[in-house]
Amino acid sequence: METNFPIPPHYKFTFAGGNYNSYFFVTKRGIVYEIKFRASGYIFDTFPEVQDHTFEFIIEIIENPHGEAVPFDNLMRDTIAAIFLDFFKTNQQVVVYICDTSDARGLARFRKFQSWFDTHPESYRFGRYNIGLMEVDGAFFHASPITRADNPLAAQIMTKFNELAIRYQQPK
Amino acid sequence: MTTKEVISPKERQKEARELAHKLMLSKQNIRKEMIEEFKNDPYLQAIVADLKKQNGN
Numbered sequence: 001m002e003t004n005f006p007i008p009p010h011y012k013f014t015f016a017g018g019n020y021n022s023y024f025f026v027t028k029r030g031i032v033y034e035i036k037f038r039a040s041g042y043i044f045d046t047f048p049e050v051q052d053h054t055f056e057f058i059i060e061i062i063e064n065p066h067g068e069a070v071p072f073d074n075l076m077r078d079t080i081a082a083i084f085l086d087f088f089k090t091n092q093q094v095v096v097y098i099c100d101t102s103d104a105r106g107l108a109r110f111r112k113f114q115s116w117f118d119t120h121p122e123s124y125r126f127g128r129y130n131i132g133l134m135e136v137d138g139a140f141f142h143a144s145p146i147t148r149a150d151n152p153l154a155a156q157i158m159t160k161f162n163e164l165a166i167r168y169q170q171p172k
Numbered sequence: 173m174t175t176k177e178v179i180s181p182k183e184r185q186k187e188a189r190e191l192a193h194k195l196m197l198s199k200q201n202i203r204k205e206m207i208e209e210f211k212n213d214p215y216l217q218a219i220v221a222d223l224k225k226q227n228g229n
Contacts, residue, residue: 011227012223012226012227013223014219014222014223016215016216016219020216022206022216024216024219024220024223025223026220026223026224026227026229028227028229030224030229032220032223032224034206034210036202036206038198038202040198042191042194043191043195056195056198056199056202058199058202058203058206060203060206060207062206062207062210062220063220096195098195098196098198098199100196100199100200134192136189136192136193136195136196137193137196139196141195141196141199143195164188164191164192165188167181167184167185167187167188168185168188168189168192
């Protein structure tokens with residue numbers, strides 16, 4: 001995806017290619033991250049136009065050599081953003097970020113992601129909708145669909161997600 | 173003449189709950205899968221080794 005701004009400094013990353021849909025990068029403290037975009041057509045199984053372009057977004061620490069709590073790293077936001085910009089090569093992709101917010105750490109992760117997203121200079125190119133808190137088997141989570149702002153189906157995608165949340169939150 | 177499927181609000185709510193459940197399970201399982209996949213895949217390990225080398229880790 002072309003950008004109007006110079007991409008801020010970030011960690012070098014590598015796309016694993018093939019069926020992996022994974023990106024890898026290593027921080028200055030040697031922590032290895034994998035960012036995966038997992039094909040998840042089931043989310044929009046009644047919306048065939050977007051089904052093949054829907055992915056769950058996952059950030060996972062693959063190696064933490066010192067076993068330490070992950071310290072603040074000012075390159076993280078811009079590395080994640082650079083990977084997003086690389087992944088959204090066309091305006092068709094839909095990425096769903098799901099975050100388990102059952103505990104304070106989960107909630108902090110979710111807020112951090114929101115903050116990264118909202119403060120990045122390229123965020124205006126994307127649309128994000130937070131469907132809010134859902135509870136499954138006692139665990140709480142948030143889900144946010146993200147599309148490029150120029151995705152012609154963006155409004156419908158957000159509406160579908162919103163419908164899901166409304167239906168879900170109706171009294172049992 | 174076409175027949176339009178009518179889904180009751182209760183059925184819709186059930187569908188929503190099932191999807192939410194799937195999303196949550198997927199989230200919980202995929203993290204374990206990713207770590208296992210990395211451990212067992214020399215190709216992914218080579219990618220990371222190369223990144224570490226370039227970073228001077």
